[in-house]
Amino acid sequence: MFKPKLSHTLQAELRETLEQGGCPLCRLTARAEESFLDSLTYERILDLGTRAELKRSRGMCLRHARAWREVHGSALGIALVYEVTIKDLLHDTELELESPLKFWETRPTPVQLAEGLEPLALCPACQRGADTAARFANVLLQDIQKESVRTALEQAGGLCLPHLRLALTIRGSVEAKRLLLEVERRAWAALRIELQEFIRKNDYRFRDEPQGSERDSWLRALDALVGLNLDRDA
Ligand SMILES: [Zn+2]
Numbered sequence: 001m002f003k004p005k006l007s008h009t010l011q012a013e014l015r016e017t018l019e020q021g022g023c024p025l026c027r028l029t030a031r032a033e034e035s036f037l038d039s040l041t042y043e044r045i046l047d048l049g050t051r052a053e054l055k056r057s058r059g060m061c062l063r064h065a066r067a068w069r070e071v072h073g074s075a076l077g078i079a080l081v082y083e084v085t086i087k088d089l090l091h092d093t094e095l096e097l098e099s100p101l102k103f104w105e106t107r108p109t110p111v112q113l114a115e116g117l118e119p120l121a122l123c124p125a126c127q128r129g130a131d132t133a134a135r136f137a138n139v140l141l142q143d144i145q146k147e148s149v150r151t152a153l154e155q156a157g158g159l160c161l162p163h164l165r166l167a168l169t170i171r172g173s174v175e176a177k178r179l180l181l182e183v184e185r186r187a188w189a190a191l192r193i194e195l196q197e198f199i200r201k202n203d204y205r206f207r208d209e210p211q212g213s214e215r216d217s218w219l220r221a222l223d224a225l226v227g228l229n230l231d232r233d234a
């Protein structure tokens with residue numbers, strides 16, 4: 001069960017993450033997802049709550065399935081979870097296969113069957129990440145009143161677009177959201193200038209000019225729109 005930390009602990013964690021650059025919510029989310037996967041020990045897998053969660057989500061999403069595979073000692077846990085998942089698939093596709101002619105004439109139709117095979121819940125690692133992002137977006141909306149936090153966020157390059165949209169959607173004061181959007185627009189404007197500079201220096205007439213901070217602006221632009229690629233940093 002998640003034990004709420006004191007708000008000032010969360011504030012300190014957010015500020016420390018801001019200093020690392022890039023969307024802080026992406027970093028905090030990735031950290032939460034990673035520690036959840038690390039916690040999926042054999043004992044944890046036997047926990048009924050965890051098993052029920054993984055059953056509803058039909059295992060992990062693609063990204064977290066791959067990450068879980070890399071966790072040391074995860075083989076038996078994965079086998080236990082997926083034995084149940086595959087048993088469920090067999091159960092949920094149990095059809096009358098004896099008469100091929102009538103096969104799809106009866107219900108469920110293939111489309112209904114496909115719908116029934118959809119996971120009923122978000123991948124549990126994704127869920128931990130989403131909870132963490134919402135919690136820290138809330139802290140950020142409280143903290144954004146401070147100029148030092150606004151400066152740090154601007155220097156970090158602002159939030160990525162998905163996390164900005166999250167922060168604008170959750171409960172929080174309109175004034176805090178206005179301040180956040182102001183920071184975000186300044187960060188976008190600065191990034192745009194760097195992109196223009198990068199494009200200019202790629203022109204053969206200016207090729208000899210040394211590259212400055214704009215050299216990786218194209219990567220930061222990708223991060224700004226879809227979120228940090230933390231695998232790249234690893
Ligand atoms: Zn983000």
Ligand SMILES: [Zn+2]
Pocket residue numbers: 060061062063064123124125126127
């Ligand atoms: Zn996931």
